[in-house]
Amino acid sequence: MSSWEENIRKVVPYVPGEQPKRKDVIKLNTNECPYPPAPEVKELAEKMQYEDFRLYPDPEAESLVSALSAYYHVPQDQIYVGVGSDDVLSMAFLTFFNSDLPVVFPDITYSFYDVWADLYHIPYRRLLLDENFRMVKEDYFGHNGGVIFPNPNAPTGLLEDLDTVEDIIRNNPDVVVIVDEAYIDFGGKSALPLIDKYENLLVVQTFSKSRAMAGMRIGYAFGSKKLIGYLKDAKFSFNSYTMNRPSLELGAASVRDDAYFRETCARIVRTRERVKGQLKELGFTFPDSASNFIFARNEKVSGQELFDALKAHGIFVRHWNAPRISDYLRITIGTDEQMDALVGFLKEYLKK
Amino acid sequence: MSSWEENIRKVVPYVPGEQPKRKDVIKLNTNECPYPPAPEVKELAEKMQYEDFRLYPDPEAESLVSALSAYYHVPQDQIYVGVGSDDVLSMAFLTFFNSDLPVVFPDITYSFYDVWADLYHIPYRRLLLDENFRMVKEDYFGHNGGVIFPNPNAPTGLLEDLDTVEDIIRNNPDVVVIVDEAYIDFGGKSALPLIDKYENLLVVQTFSKSRAMAGMRIGYAFGSKKLIGYLKDAKFSFNSYTMNRPSLELGAASVRDDAYFRETCARIVRTRERVKGQLKELGFTFPDSASNFIFARNEKVSGQELFDALKAHGIFVRHWNAPRISDYLRITIGTDEQMDALVGFLKEYLKK
Numbered sequence: 256m257s258s259w260e261e262n263i264r265k266v267v268p269y270v271p272g273e274q275p276k277r278k279d280v281i282k283l284n285t286n287e288c289p290y291p292p293a294p295e296v297k298e299l300a301e302k303m304q305y306e307d308f309r310l311y312p313d314p315e316a317e318s319l320v321s322a323l324s325a326y327y328h329v330p331q332d333q334i335y336v337g338v339g340s341d342d343v344l345s346m347a348f349l350t351f352f353n354s355d356l357p358v359v360f361p362d363i364t365y366s367f368y369d370v371w372a373d374l375y376h377i378p379y380r381r382l383l384l385d386e387n388f389r390m391v392k393e394d395y396f397g398h399n400g401g402v403i404f405p406n407p408n409a410p411t412g413l414l415e416d417l418d419t420v421e422d423i424i425r426n427n428p429d430v431v432v433i434v435d436e437a438y439i440d441f442g443g444k445s446a447l448p449l450i451d452k453y454e455n456l457l458v459v460q461t462f463s464k465s466r467a468m469a470g471m472r473i474g475y476a477f478g479s480k481k482l483i484g485y486l487k488d489a490k491f492s493f494n495s496y497t498m499n500r501p502s503l504e505l506g507a508a509s510v511r512d513d514a515y516f517r518e519t520c521a522r523i524v525r526t527r528e529r530v531k532g533q534l535k536e537l538g539f540t541f542p543d544s545a546s547n548f549i550f551a552r553n554e555k556v557s558g559q560e561l562f563d564a565l566k567a568h569g570i571f572v573r574h575w576n577a578p579r580i581s582d583y584l585r586i587t588i589g590t591d592e593q594m595d596a597l598v599g600f601l602k603e604y605l606k607k
Numbered sequence: 608m609s610s611w612e613e614n615i616r617k618v619v620p621y622v623p624g625e626q627p628k629r630k631d632v633i634k635l636n637t638n639e640c641p642y643p644p645a646p647e648v649k650e651l652a653e654k655m656q657y658e659d660f661r662l663y664p665d666p667e668a669e670s671l672v673s674a675l676s677a678y679y680h681v682p683q684d685q686i687y688v689g690v691g692s693d694d695v696l697s698m699a700f701l702t703f704f705n706s707d708l709p710v711v712f713p714d715i716t717y718s719f720y721d722v723w724a725d726l727y728h729i730p731y732r733r734l735l736l737d738e739n740f741r742m743v744k745e746d747y748f749g750h751n752g753g754v755i756f757p758n759p760n761a762p763t764g765l766l767e768d769l770d771t772v773e774d775i776i777r778n779n780p781d782v783v784v785i786v787d788e789a790y791i792d793f794g795g796k797s798a799l800p801l802i803d804k805y806e807n808l809l810v811v812q813t814f815s816k817s818r819a820m821a822g823m824r825i826g827y828a829f830g831s832k833k834l835i836g837y838l839k840d841a842k843f844s845f846n847s848y849t850m851n852r853p854s855l856e857l858g859a860a861s862v863r864d865d866a867y868f869r870e871t872c873a874r875i876v877r878t879r880e881r882v883k884g885q886l887k888e889l890g891f892t893f894p895d896s897a898s899n900f901i902f903a904r905n906e907k908v909s910g911q912e913l914f915d916a917l918k919a920h921g922i923f924v925r926h927w928n929a930p931r932i933s934d935y936l937r938i939t940i941g942t943d944e945q946m947d948a949l950v951g952f953l954k955e956y957l958k959k
Contacts, residue, residue, distance in 0.1 A: 258781040259807035262706040268843030291658040300657045306643040309819040341846040354614040374844040429610040455611035467661040470852040491620030492726040494693040500822040501853040
């Protein structure tokens with residue numbers, strides 16, 4: 256190692272789900288929405304003023320923040336936006352988790368949490384989910400440097416009810432509690448109303464799933480004015496202009512179209528419930544997902560084998576060679592046609 | 608202060624130049640390009656596939672990286688891209704500056720450097736520029752935790768020649784040296800060829816100035832494969848998908864149009880040189896700028912007074928109430944018409 260390498264931060268980076276460049280695959284591996292963004296996004300995209308690209312975007316992101324404020328009935332100074340919820344969460348780790356006590360999160364969860372902790376040299380502890388992949392809420396009560404969990408959890412898809420979520424928040428008055436609600440729009444009840452009651456609560460959501468805008472990179476968070484203020488200070492110390500002009504304009508357009516948003520979520524939920532039945536018939540078991548994916552294993556065939564067989568057939572799902580979950584596949588809910596292709600293939604394959 | 612606030616990272620954020628929402632001002636305060644992006648950017652913007660916004664962008668940003676690779680004749684694995692050069696630089700601070708020795712940079716320079724150092728708890732030392740705002744290169748030689756400086760420097764606009772730059776790099780083999788070339792395209796000679804000679808050198812550039820894409824947030828850096836590898840690992844531990852689809856596509860389009868790029872830069876340089884003469888006649892003195900702005904003071908009127916008078920007249924420039932530079936204005940080079948309006952106003956104002 257050269258001398259200049261000695262003081263370099265060395266990390267094992269997060270590995271995202273594969274983004275195949277081929278267009279002919281059925282892509283059920285990164286929880287994207289199978290339907291396009293709202294029609295108003297299309298209209299606005301077509302008439303965007305390219306001349307204005309020469310000017311910096313609004314650092315306060317007001318067009319987007321005010322659209323979110325109107326939709327969720329939250330004052331603008333209680334809203335934070337970033338380049339996808341990953342950017343929001345990463346900035347929240349940097350800002351809020353500076354204790355010597357470990358930050359706690361589930362052992363089976365979004366695999367970026369430990370990566371952020373490592374990046375920022377934050378101590379952390381993984382708390383075991385029970386045998387049904389449920390959080391043991393008491394494990395999260397106090398004596399930690401902060402709490403974060405997704406609800407619904409990923410990759411299990413399991414939703415904890417709001418009472419459980421509130422119990423965890425109530426029992427952690429001395430640290431920041433982050434509820435990562437990337438998948439809340441597919442049937443869950445958001446912790447958003449609790450921000451009025453707990454000024455140490457941050458609720459994070461994203462445009463990447465239910466709003467079909469993963470390619471635009473938009474995430475957002477709600478919290479007390481004080482909490483959001485700290486987060487903004489850190490963000491303005493990192494990069495004043497994180498959201499580019501298309502994100503701000505098209506993001507706001509997406510929020511304005513409530514009918515399309517609700518219909519898209521409802522369609523995905525209908526497909527999910529139908530596919531649950533079909534997978535059961537094929538000998539799959541899975542936690543009862545409230546998200547836009549199903550985390551399933553087959554009683555006869557290993558996760559790796561099924562993953563490989565599907566991929567060879569042009570169907571991409573997600574699989575982890577990790578303790579307790581190596582036999583599971585995380586299958587994103589696609590269109591009805593895509594799911595029929597998946598189920599059809601599995602039916603044939605499992606006959607053998 | 609509530610108990611949960613105790614372990615929060617508290618910082619004094621960077622304050623960007625004002626982004627007035629009124630359209631009727633002459634905006635010479637944030638070094639944007641007065642001309643629109645390349646025509647191909649417009650063409651591509653008009654036919655962007657909004658349906659694809661539902662899909663995550665390519666985490667490797669290959670379309671943009673390959674365009675930069677072809678243009679600058681640098682292998683793809685020696686190129687890093689981010690959300691503006693602020694994102695690139697911030698990630699570089701986090702990755703490369705972890706020594707107990709202070710990172711060094713000029714006392715008068717881009718005012719984000721000390722903000723990043725504070726954000727990441729990096730020790731730093733400001734090295735005095737001489738009375739002509741020139742770097743004293745020997746001050747930068749060794750016994751530091753890393754080196755960063757802009758070339759041309761901001762807000763002075765002064766260019767150091769490549770021999771000086773190389774001297775600083777050669778005398779710092781044990782740390783990472785970052786040359787921030789946000790303004791290099793307006794007459795400077797890039798340190799880019801030196802990356803083949805010094806594997807600890809990072810050269811950072813941006814689309815926000817010479818490429819007229821401040822609103823799209825695109826920055827990039829060149830370095831040895833090893834150096835870029837460390838930076839990518841940190842980036843992939845922060846956010847896999849930082850560059851959204853429009854940035855990747857429209858950024859690549861901008862790089863492809865070399866003729867337009869060169870003509871735009873040449874126009875700005877012509878206007879700059881003309882305005883230098885006019886400002887001299889009006890009793891202004893300034894370092895001989897090689898960038899897209901002039902850092903000037905008047906022999907008779909204070910910086911604050913001129914700043915206020917210009918603003919009242921709808922002309923926005925930048926002014927800092929900081930030691931050694933409080934009598935200076937940083938004036939971005941706009942169109943010829945905008946500069947005529949500025950000079951015309953100053954002529955009248957200074958008559959009084």
